[in-house]
Amino acid sequence: xxxxxxxxxxxxxxxxxxxxxxxxxxxxxxxxxxxxxxxxxxxxxxxxxxxxxxxxxxxxxxxxxxxxxxxxxxxxxxxxxxxxxxxxxxxxxxxxxxxxxxxxxxxxxxxxxxxxxxxxxxxxxxxxxxxxxxxxxxxxxxxxxxxxxxxxxxxxxxxxxxxxxxxxxxxxxxxxxxxxxxxxxxxxxxxxxxxxxxxxxxxxxxxxxxxxxxxxxxxxxxxxxxxxxxxxxxxxxxxxxxxxxxxxxxxxxxxxxxxxxxxxxxxxxxxxxxxxxxxxxxxxxxxxxxxxxxxxxxxxxxxxxxxxxxxxxxxxxxxxxxxxxxxxxxxxxxxxxxxxxxxxxxxxxxxxxxxxxxxxxxxxxxxxxxxxxxxxxxxxxxxxxxxxxxxxxxxxxxxxx
Numbered sequence: 001x002x003x004x005x006x007x008x009x010x011x012x013x014x015x016x017x018x019x020x021x022x023x024x025x026x027x028x029x030x031x032x033x034x035x036x037x038x039x040x041x042x043x044x045x046x047x048x049x050x051x052x053x054x055x056x057x058x059x060x061x062x063x064x065x066x067x068x069x070x071x072x073x074x075x076x077x078x079x080x081x082x083x084x085x086x087x088x089x090x091x092x093x094x095x096x097x098x099x100x101x102x103x104x105x106x107x108x109x110x111x112x113x114x115x116x117x118x119x120x121x122x123x124x125x126x127x128x129x130x131x132x133x134x135x136x137x138x139x140x141x142x143x144x145x146x147x148x149x150x151x152x153x154x155x156x157x158x159x160x161x162x163x164x165x166x167x168x169x170x171x172x173x174x175x176x177x178x179x180x181x182x183x184x185x186x187x188x189x190x191x192x193x194x195x196x197x198x199x200x201x202x203x204x205x206x207x208x209x210x211x212x213x214x215x216x217x218x219x220x221x222x223x224x225x226x227x228x229x230x231x232x233x234x235x236x237x238x239x240x241x242x243x244x245x246x247x248x249x250x251x252x253x254x255x256x257x258x259x260x261x262x263x264x265x266x267x268x269x270x271x272x273x274x275x276x277x278x279x280x281x282x283x284x285x286x287x288x289x290x291x292x293x294x295x296x297x298x299x300x301x302x303x304x305x306x307x308x309x310x311x312x313x314x315x316x317x318x319x320x321x322x323x324x325x326x327x328x329x330x331x332x333x334x335x336x337x338x339x340x341x342x343x344x345x346x347x348x349x350x351x352x353x354x355x356x357x358x359x360x361x362x363x364x365x366x367x368x369x370x371x372x373x374x375x376x377x378x379x380x381x382x383x384x385x386x387x388x389x390x391x392x393x394x395x396x397x398x399x400x401x
Contacts, residue, residue, distance in 0.1 A: 003081040022056040024188040053090035066307035125196030128160040129333035137381035155317035158372030203273035220244040221279040244279040262289035315339040338370035
Protein backbone atom coordinates (compact mmCIF):
# COMPACT_ATOMS: atom_id res chain seq x y z
CA UNK A 1 0.00 0.00 0.00
CA UNK A 2 1.33 3.45 -0.91
CA UNK A 3 2.12 5.93 1.86
CA UNK A 4 -0.55 8.37 0.65
CA UNK A 5 -3.20 5.63 0.61
CA UNK A 6 -2.21 4.51 4.11
CA UNK A 7 -2.57 8.08 5.38
CA UNK A 8 -5.98 8.48 3.74
CA UNK A 9 -7.28 5.20 5.15
CA UNK A 10 -6.00 6.08 8.63
CA UNK A 11 -7.56 9.58 8.65
CA UNK A 12 -10.89 8.21 7.40
CA UNK A 13 -10.85 5.50 10.08
CA UNK A 14 -10.01 8.06 12.77
CA UNK A 15 -12.82 10.36 11.67
CA UNK A 16 -15.29 7.46 11.83
CA UNK A 17 -14.23 6.81 15.46
CA UNK A 18 -14.36 10.47 16.53
CA UNK A 19 -10.61 10.37 17.12
CA UNK A 20 -8.34 13.42 16.99
CA UNK A 21 -6.17 13.82 13.88
CA UNK A 22 -3.12 15.95 13.10
CA UNK A 23 -1.54 15.63 9.65
CA UNK A 24 1.48 17.79 8.86
CA UNK A 25 4.54 18.45 6.71
CA UNK A 26 7.44 20.38 8.25
CA UNK A 27 9.04 23.26 6.28
CA UNK A 28 11.25 22.06 3.42
CA UNK A 29 10.57 18.41 4.34
CA UNK A 30 9.52 15.75 1.84
CA UNK A 31 7.52 13.44 4.10
CA UNK A 32 4.10 13.85 5.71
CA UNK A 33 3.46 12.73 9.30
CA UNK A 34 0.17 11.68 10.88
CA UNK A 35 -0.79 11.48 14.55
CA UNK A 36 -4.03 9.91 15.76
CA UNK A 37 -5.28 10.17 19.33
CA UNK A 38 -8.14 7.84 20.19
CA UNK A 39 -11.05 9.12 22.31
CA UNK A 40 -9.90 9.98 25.82
CA UNK A 41 -6.28 10.41 24.75
CA UNK A 42 -6.00 14.18 24.91
CA UNK A 43 -6.52 16.98 27.37
CA UNK A 44 -5.76 20.62 28.12
CA UNK A 45 -2.51 21.61 29.76
CA UNK A 46 0.85 23.33 29.40
CA UNK A 47 3.40 22.28 26.80
CA UNK A 48 6.33 20.58 28.53
CA UNK A 49 9.45 20.16 26.40
CA UNK A 50 10.84 17.75 29.00
CA UNK A 51 7.95 15.31 28.46
CA UNK A 52 9.14 12.46 26.22
CA UNK A 53 5.67 11.30 25.11
CA UNK A 54 4.85 12.02 21.43
CA UNK A 55 1.99 14.49 21.10
CA UNK A 56 0.61 17.39 19.08
CA UNK A 57 -0.12 20.81 20.60
CA UNK A 58 -2.97 23.03 19.42
CA UNK A 59 -3.48 26.26 21.32
CA UNK A 60 -5.98 29.10 21.15
CA UNK A 61 -4.81 32.69 20.78
CA UNK A 62 -6.23 33.59 24.21
CA UNK A 63 -4.19 30.91 26.04
CA UNK A 64 -2.23 33.75 27.61
CA UNK A 65 -1.18 31.83 30.74
CA UNK A 66 0.09 28.93 28.65
CA UNK A 67 -1.73 26.23 30.63
CA UNK A 68 -4.68 25.53 28.30
CA UNK A 69 -3.20 24.12 25.08
CA UNK A 70 -4.88 21.06 23.61
CA UNK A 71 -2.31 18.28 24.17
CA UNK A 72 -3.17 15.50 21.76
CA UNK A 73 -1.30 12.39 22.91
CA UNK A 74 -0.31 9.94 20.20
CA UNK A 75 -1.89 6.49 20.06
CA UNK A 76 -0.71 5.97 16.50
CA UNK A 77 1.94 7.62 14.36
CA UNK A 78 2.53 7.15 10.65
CA UNK A 79 5.94 8.46 9.58
CA UNK A 80 7.77 7.65 6.34
CA UNK A 81 5.15 5.00 5.56
CA UNK A 82 5.74 3.20 8.88
CA UNK A 83 2.98 2.75 11.45
CA UNK A 84 3.93 3.05 15.13
CA UNK A 85 1.69 2.36 18.11
CA UNK A 86 2.55 4.46 21.15
CA UNK A 87 2.33 3.04 24.65
CA UNK A 88 1.10 5.01 27.68
CA UNK A 89 4.74 5.65 28.63
CA UNK A 90 5.54 7.13 25.21
CA UNK A 91 7.44 4.13 23.84
CA UNK A 92 6.99 3.09 20.20
CA UNK A 93 5.80 -0.39 19.15
CA UNK A 94 5.19 -2.16 15.84
CA UNK A 95 1.93 -3.70 17.12
CA UNK A 96 -0.98 -2.35 19.19
CA UNK A 97 -0.34 -2.20 22.94
CA UNK A 98 -3.82 -1.26 24.19
CA UNK A 99 -7.28 -2.68 23.54
CA UNK A 100 -8.37 0.60 21.91
CA UNK A 101 -5.39 0.46 19.54
CA UNK A 102 -6.18 -3.17 18.64
CA UNK A 103 -9.78 -2.24 17.83
CA UNK A 104 -8.63 0.70 15.72
CA UNK A 105 -6.13 -1.45 13.80
CA UNK A 106 -8.96 -3.85 12.92
CA UNK A 107 -11.11 -0.94 11.76
CA UNK A 108 -8.25 0.39 9.65
CA UNK A 109 -7.88 -2.94 7.88
CA UNK A 110 -11.59 -2.87 7.00
CA UNK A 111 -11.78 0.62 5.48
CA UNK A 112 -13.11 0.32 1.93
CA UNK A 113 -12.65 2.50 -1.13
CA UNK A 114 -16.01 4.23 -0.58
CA UNK A 115 -15.12 5.24 2.98
CA UNK A 116 -11.94 7.20 2.35
CA UNK A 117 -13.23 10.69 1.58
CA UNK A 118 -12.52 13.08 4.46
CA UNK A 119 -14.72 16.17 4.84
CA UNK A 120 -15.85 18.70 7.45
CA UNK A 121 -19.51 18.17 6.55
CA UNK A 122 -20.49 17.14 10.09
CA UNK A 123 -18.72 20.00 11.88
CA UNK A 124 -20.78 21.83 14.51
CA UNK A 125 -18.17 24.54 15.18
CA UNK A 126 -19.34 28.14 15.46
CA UNK A 127 -18.27 30.36 12.53
CA UNK A 128 -16.44 33.64 13.20
CA UNK A 129 -18.05 37.04 12.85
CA UNK A 130 -17.26 38.62 9.46
CA UNK A 131 -16.41 42.33 9.69
CA UNK A 132 -16.65 44.59 6.64
CA UNK A 133 -14.08 46.94 5.13
CA UNK A 134 -15.50 49.96 6.95
CA UNK A 135 -15.10 48.26 10.32
CA UNK A 136 -11.53 47.13 9.56
CA UNK A 137 -10.36 50.51 8.29
CA UNK A 138 -12.02 52.03 11.35
CA UNK A 139 -9.91 49.69 13.48
CA UNK A 140 -6.78 51.00 11.76
CA UNK A 141 -7.85 54.59 12.51
CA UNK A 142 -8.52 53.73 16.17
CA UNK A 143 -5.10 52.06 16.37
CA UNK A 144 -3.38 55.14 14.98
CA UNK A 145 -5.22 57.33 17.50
CA UNK A 146 -4.13 55.03 20.36
CA UNK A 147 -0.53 55.17 19.12
CA UNK A 148 -0.61 58.96 18.96
CA UNK A 149 -1.98 59.07 22.53
CA UNK A 150 1.00 56.97 23.62
CA UNK A 151 -1.15 54.00 24.75
CA UNK A 152 0.38 51.42 22.38
CA UNK A 153 3.22 51.25 19.86
CA UNK A 154 1.69 48.65 17.56
CA UNK A 155 -1.41 46.49 17.15
CA UNK A 156 -2.07 43.64 14.76
CA UNK A 157 -5.60 43.98 13.42
CA UNK A 158 -7.19 40.88 11.95
CA UNK A 159 -10.43 39.66 10.39
CA UNK A 160 -12.05 36.58 8.87
CA UNK A 161 -13.11 36.05 5.24
CA UNK A 162 -15.70 33.46 4.13
CA UNK A 163 -15.34 31.57 0.83
CA UNK A 164 -16.93 28.42 -0.56
CA UNK A 165 -15.03 25.12 -0.61
CA UNK A 166 -15.31 23.85 -4.20
CA UNK A 167 -15.50 20.31 -5.48
CA UNK A 168 -16.41 17.42 -3.21
CA UNK A 169 -14.91 19.05 -0.11
CA UNK A 170 -12.19 16.44 0.38
CA UNK A 171 -9.79 17.80 2.99
CA UNK A 172 -6.86 15.56 2.12
CA UNK A 173 -6.92 16.81 -1.46
CA UNK A 174 -6.75 20.36 -0.08
CA UNK A 175 -3.86 19.42 2.23
CA UNK A 176 -1.94 17.93 -0.71
CA UNK A 177 -2.44 21.10 -2.78
CA UNK A 178 -1.10 23.27 0.04
CA UNK A 179 1.81 20.92 0.62
CA UNK A 180 2.86 21.13 -3.03
CA UNK A 181 2.35 24.89 -3.45
CA UNK A 182 4.06 25.97 -0.21
CA UNK A 183 7.13 23.76 0.32
CA UNK A 184 8.76 26.19 2.78
CA UNK A 185 5.69 26.46 5.05
CA UNK A 186 4.49 24.32 7.91
CA UNK A 187 1.40 22.75 6.34
CA UNK A 188 -1.08 21.06 8.64
CA UNK A 189 -4.61 19.66 8.80
CA UNK A 190 -6.24 19.09 12.20
CA UNK A 191 -9.56 17.34 12.85
CA UNK A 192 -10.40 17.64 16.54
CA UNK A 193 -13.70 16.56 18.12
CA UNK A 194 -15.43 19.56 19.66
CA UNK A 195 -13.08 21.98 17.89
CA UNK A 196 -13.50 21.13 14.23
CA UNK A 197 -11.30 21.32 11.16
CA UNK A 198 -8.42 23.74 10.67
CA UNK A 199 -5.88 23.88 7.83
CA UNK A 200 -2.73 25.99 7.90
CA UNK A 201 0.26 26.90 5.72
CA UNK A 202 2.21 29.11 8.11
CA UNK A 203 5.62 30.69 7.41
CA UNK A 204 6.35 31.47 11.08
CA UNK A 205 8.13 29.21 13.54
CA UNK A 206 7.31 30.02 17.15
CA UNK A 207 9.76 27.72 18.97
CA UNK A 208 11.61 24.51 18.12
CA UNK A 209 13.49 22.55 20.78
CA UNK A 210 15.79 19.54 20.51
CA UNK A 211 18.90 18.23 22.29
CA UNK A 212 21.14 20.76 20.52
CA UNK A 213 19.30 24.08 20.62
CA UNK A 214 16.13 26.15 20.73
CA UNK A 215 15.18 28.16 17.63
CA UNK A 216 12.68 30.91 16.93
CA UNK A 217 12.20 33.80 14.51
CA UNK A 218 10.93 37.35 14.22
CA UNK A 219 8.78 37.62 11.08
CA UNK A 220 7.09 40.90 10.18
CA UNK A 221 6.56 43.30 7.30
CA UNK A 222 4.62 42.26 4.23
CA UNK A 223 4.56 43.14 0.56
CA UNK A 224 3.37 41.30 -2.53
CA UNK A 225 5.79 39.56 -4.87
CA UNK A 226 5.54 38.58 -8.51
CA UNK A 227 6.25 34.91 -9.18
CA UNK A 228 9.62 35.68 -10.83
CA UNK A 229 10.68 38.48 -8.45
CA UNK A 230 14.17 38.41 -6.91
CA UNK A 231 13.71 38.55 -3.14
CA UNK A 232 17.22 39.95 -2.69
CA UNK A 233 16.19 43.01 -4.71
CA UNK A 234 13.16 43.85 -2.53
CA UNK A 235 13.32 47.24 -0.81
CA UNK A 236 11.43 48.06 2.38
CA UNK A 237 9.74 51.23 3.61
CA UNK A 238 10.57 52.51 7.06
CA UNK A 239 7.17 51.41 8.42
CA UNK A 240 7.96 47.76 7.68
CA UNK A 241 11.54 47.96 8.97
CA UNK A 242 10.33 49.42 12.27
CA UNK A 243 7.54 46.82 12.53
CA UNK A 244 10.07 43.99 12.26
CA UNK A 245 12.55 45.73 14.59
CA UNK A 246 9.86 45.96 17.27
CA UNK A 247 9.42 42.18 17.13
CA UNK A 248 13.20 41.61 17.38
CA UNK A 249 13.46 43.86 20.42
CA UNK A 250 10.62 41.97 22.02
CA UNK A 251 12.39 38.64 21.39
CA UNK A 252 15.64 39.84 22.96
CA UNK A 253 13.92 40.94 26.14
CA UNK A 254 12.15 37.58 26.41
CA UNK A 255 15.48 35.73 26.12
CA UNK A 256 16.95 37.75 28.97
CA UNK A 257 13.84 37.20 31.11
CA UNK A 258 14.16 33.41 30.69
CA UNK A 259 17.90 33.24 31.36
CA UNK A 260 19.08 32.81 27.75
CA UNK A 261 22.11 35.09 27.74
CA UNK A 262 23.93 33.33 24.89
CA UNK A 263 22.20 33.25 21.52
CA UNK A 264 22.85 33.91 17.84
CA UNK A 265 20.79 36.32 15.76
CA UNK A 266 20.81 36.19 11.95
CA UNK A 267 19.02 38.80 9.88
CA UNK A 268 16.88 40.55 9.07
CA UNK A 269 16.66 39.27 5.53
CA UNK A 270 13.87 39.13 2.99
CA UNK A 271 12.16 35.76 2.57
CA UNK A 272 9.38 34.59 0.30
CA UNK A 273 6.14 33.09 1.61
CA UNK A 274 4.03 32.21 -1.42
CA UNK A 275 2.98 35.50 -3.10
CA UNK A 276 4.34 37.60 -0.22
CA UNK A 277 7.71 38.83 1.03
CA UNK A 278 8.54 39.25 4.73
CA UNK A 279 11.47 40.43 6.81
CA UNK A 280 12.81 37.62 9.00
CA UNK A 281 15.42 37.31 11.73
CA UNK A 282 16.33 33.86 13.10
CA UNK A 283 17.41 33.33 16.72
CA UNK A 284 19.27 30.20 17.88
CA UNK A 285 20.01 29.35 21.53
CA UNK A 286 22.61 26.57 21.99
CA UNK A 287 21.65 24.05 24.67
CA UNK A 288 25.25 23.67 25.83
CA UNK A 289 26.17 27.37 25.99
CA UNK A 290 26.60 27.25 29.78
CA UNK A 291 23.48 29.18 30.77
CA UNK A 292 21.93 26.03 32.33
CA UNK A 293 23.17 23.19 34.51
CA UNK A 294 21.74 20.33 32.46
CA UNK A 295 19.25 19.33 29.76
CA UNK A 296 16.28 19.42 32.14
CA UNK A 297 17.09 22.98 33.20
CA UNK A 298 17.43 23.98 29.53
CA UNK A 299 14.07 22.44 28.63
CA UNK A 300 12.36 24.03 31.63
CA UNK A 301 13.73 27.38 30.50
CA UNK A 302 12.26 26.68 27.04
CA UNK A 303 8.87 26.08 28.73
CA UNK A 304 9.24 29.51 30.35
CA UNK A 305 10.25 31.05 27.02
CA UNK A 306 7.14 29.66 25.31
CA UNK A 307 4.90 31.23 27.96
CA UNK A 308 6.75 34.53 27.58
CA UNK A 309 6.61 34.52 23.78
CA UNK A 310 2.96 33.71 23.18
CA UNK A 311 1.36 35.73 21.82
CA UNK A 312 4.31 37.45 20.15
CA UNK A 313 4.17 41.10 19.27
CA UNK A 314 3.97 39.97 15.63
CA UNK A 315 0.38 38.76 16.21
CA UNK A 316 -0.94 41.17 18.84
CA UNK A 317 1.28 44.25 19.20
CA UNK A 318 3.28 46.20 21.77
CA UNK A 319 3.27 46.67 24.68
CA UNK A 320 1.82 43.19 24.65
CA UNK A 321 -0.85 43.36 27.36
CA UNK A 322 -2.05 46.80 26.29
CA UNK A 323 -2.28 45.61 22.68
CA UNK A 324 -4.18 42.47 23.76
CA UNK A 325 -6.67 44.59 25.72
CA UNK A 326 -7.05 47.09 22.86
CA UNK A 327 -7.79 44.35 20.31
CA UNK A 328 -10.25 42.60 22.63
CA UNK A 329 -12.22 45.85 22.81
CA UNK A 330 -11.96 46.97 19.19
CA UNK A 331 -11.29 44.06 16.81
CA UNK A 332 -14.93 42.98 16.62
CA UNK A 333 -14.66 39.19 16.51
CA UNK A 334 -13.10 36.22 18.33
CA UNK A 335 -9.81 34.88 16.97
CA UNK A 336 -10.32 31.38 18.37
CA UNK A 337 -7.26 29.31 17.31
CA UNK A 338 -6.00 31.90 14.80
CA UNK A 339 -2.71 33.38 16.08
CA UNK A 340 -2.42 30.56 18.60
CA UNK A 341 0.23 27.92 18.07
CA UNK A 342 0.41 24.31 16.94
CA UNK A 343 2.89 21.57 16.13
CA UNK A 344 4.36 18.16 16.98
CA UNK A 345 6.00 17.49 20.35
CA UNK A 346 8.81 14.95 20.84
CA UNK A 347 8.48 13.42 17.39
CA UNK A 348 11.59 12.57 15.40
CA UNK A 349 13.79 13.92 18.19
CA UNK A 350 12.36 17.42 18.05
CA UNK A 351 9.44 19.57 19.17
CA UNK A 352 8.34 22.15 16.60
CA UNK A 353 5.71 24.79 17.33
CA UNK A 354 4.46 27.29 14.76
CA UNK A 355 2.30 30.39 14.90
CA UNK A 356 -1.16 29.60 13.53
CA UNK A 357 -1.08 32.06 10.61
CA UNK A 358 -2.30 31.68 7.02
CA UNK A 359 -5.01 29.53 8.49
CA UNK A 360 -8.54 28.52 7.61
CA UNK A 361 -11.36 27.00 9.62
CA UNK A 362 -13.60 24.72 7.57
CA UNK A 363 -17.22 24.22 8.60
CA UNK A 364 -19.20 22.10 6.17
CA UNK A 365 -18.49 23.54 2.73
CA UNK A 366 -17.55 27.03 3.94
CA UNK A 367 -13.95 28.10 4.51
CA UNK A 368 -13.19 30.92 6.94
CA UNK A 369 -9.80 32.48 6.17
CA UNK A 370 -8.14 34.44 9.00
CA UNK A 371 -5.83 37.31 8.05
CA UNK A 372 -4.20 40.29 9.77
CA UNK A 373 -1.77 43.18 9.36
CA UNK A 374 0.65 44.96 11.67
CA UNK A 375 -0.54 48.50 12.41
CA UNK A 376 2.07 51.09 13.42
CA UNK A 377 2.50 54.84 13.15
CA UNK A 378 2.39 55.56 9.42
CA UNK A 379 -0.13 52.83 8.57
CA UNK A 380 -2.72 53.77 5.94
CA UNK A 381 -6.19 52.22 6.44
CA UNK A 382 -6.77 51.35 2.77
CA UNK A 383 -3.29 49.82 2.45
CA UNK A 384 -3.73 47.70 5.57
CA UNK A 385 -7.05 46.41 4.25
CA UNK A 386 -5.32 45.49 1.00
CA UNK A 387 -2.57 43.68 2.90
CA UNK A 388 -5.20 41.41 4.46
CA UNK A 389 -6.66 40.81 1.00
CA UNK A 390 -3.26 39.72 -0.31
CA UNK A 391 -2.68 37.45 2.68
CA UNK A 392 -6.06 35.78 2.13
CA UNK A 393 -4.78 34.68 -1.28
CA UNK A 394 -2.17 32.38 0.31
CA UNK A 395 -4.80 29.79 1.13
CA UNK A 396 -7.61 31.30 -0.92
CA UNK A 397 -5.87 30.80 -4.25
CA UNK A 398 -5.44 27.09 -3.50
CA UNK A 399 -8.96 26.61 -2.18
CA UNK A 400 -10.49 28.42 -5.14
CA UNK A 401 -8.23 26.67 -7.64
